[in-house]
Amino acid sequence: MSSTPRTARGRATRERILKSATELIAERGIAGTSLDHVRALAEVSKSQLYLYFPDRETLLREVASSTCDGVLDGQADILADFHSPAGIERYLDALVELQFDFERPSGCPIATLAGQLDPQDEQARLILADGMDRWEAGLREGLEQMRDGGELKPGTNPSKLATQTLALLQGGLVLARVRDDAAQMRLAADTALALIRSAVLE
Amino acid sequence: MSSTPRTARGRATRERILKSATELIAERGIAGTSLDHVRALAEVSKSQLYLYFPDRETLLREVASSTCDGVLDGQADILADFHSPAGIERYLDALVELQFDFERPSGCPIATLAGQLDPQDEQARLILADGMDRWEAGLREGLEQMRDGGELKPGTNPSKLATQTLALLQGGLVLARVRDDAAQMRLAADTALALIRSAVLE
DNA sequence: CCGAACATGGACTAAAGAGTCCAGTTTGAT
C-alpha cells in the first residue's frame, strides 16, 4: 500500500518507520503516540514519513495491518499443531503463557487496536476483521482436519466451534487485561479446551 | 470525587459536563473528543470545566466510572432475573438484542474504554475492573441463588461459571464489534446458555 | 560518468489542544 520505495535504502527506511510506529502504538496506544515519537524512534526526518505515508491515517491503517500480521506470525508455529487434542492443549497453553510472560497481561493487540481506531474508519475495521478471520481460519482448519479424520462427534460444526473458541479467547484476554490478572485467560482457555473436548470422540 | 458543587446550579453544570463527556466519548472515542467538544455540548465555558475537574485525566476517570454505571444500570432490570433457566435466557437475549438494535454493534463500552485509556493509568484500570466485577457479581449471585435452591449439579462453582459466562459475553462483543456482525454475539450468548444449562439439574 | 529519479534533513506554518486568569454575576446564609 501507499508509495513503495524503489531502492533498498528506501525500503529499509519505510520498514523502520512502520516497525517503530507499530511498536510504540502497542506499548503506549494510538493517543500516546505522535508522528514525532515515531520519527524519533525510527531515526528519520519528517519528510521521510510523508514520502512513504500520505498521512497519519494511512500510517495507522498499515500499523493495524502489521499488528495483525504480528499476532498471526507470533502464533503460526503453535497454531500449526491445532489438529489433535494434545496439539490443541499445547496451543492454548502457549497463549495463556504469553499473558503471564510480561509484567502485565496485554490482551489481544488486535482487539485493543479496535477500540482505539476511529470508529468511523471502516477501512481500518476491515483490516482488523481480516486479522480475526485469519486467526479463526487457523482454528477452523485444525478442527476440520480432525473431523475429516473422524475424530469429532458427528454433527460437530468446526466453523462454529472455531468461532466459539475465538470468542472465549478474546473474552479471556479482555478480562485478563482489565483485571490485570492472567489467570482470567487461563480459565477462558480451559473452558475452550473443555468445549472442544466435548466434541471429540472418546 | 473532585470538587463537589455546593449549589443546585453548580451540581447541574457538573452533571451536564460529565454526561456530555460520557456521551461524546462513547460515540467518538477518547481521541476524538476534546475538552472543547465537551464544552460545546454541555454549553459551559472553559472555567467551569476546570472548576469541577482539576484536569482532563480526572474527567476521563469520571467518564470511565459513569460509563460503568451506565452499563450496569442499563441491564439492572434484566440482570435481576438471572436466577432461573428462563430468566437467564431472557437476560442473554436482551444483551444480544442490544447489539442488533443500533446501526452497528458497539461492543462493550467498558472494554472499549479499556483499550483507549492510558495503559499507564492504573487508577482508570481499577475503575473499569470494578465495573466488570459488579457485572460478574450480578451473574454470580443469580447462580448462587440457584445453587442454594438445589437447582445446580453438585460440584458446580457459581463464581467460576460467572467468570466463564462473562468471558463469553465479552468475547462475543469484541467479535461483533470488529466484524460488524451482531450474530457473533448471538453465538457467544448461546454458548454461554449451553454452558450454564449443562450445570443445571434437569 | 552524467542526469533524472529517488531519498534525506530540517525549518516552517497553521491549527488545535490543555490549562490559566480575572473580572463580573448569582446564590444563599445571616
Added chain:
DNA sequence: ATCAAACTGGACTCTTTAGTCCATGTTCGG
C-alpha cells in the same frame, strides 16, 4: 439587604501536533 462564597464567561498563553516546502545528498540506468 448584605456580603462572602460559589459560579460563570471568555480571552489569553504555551505546547504539541499534523502537515508543507525546498535545498541538498544519493542511487542507478544508460
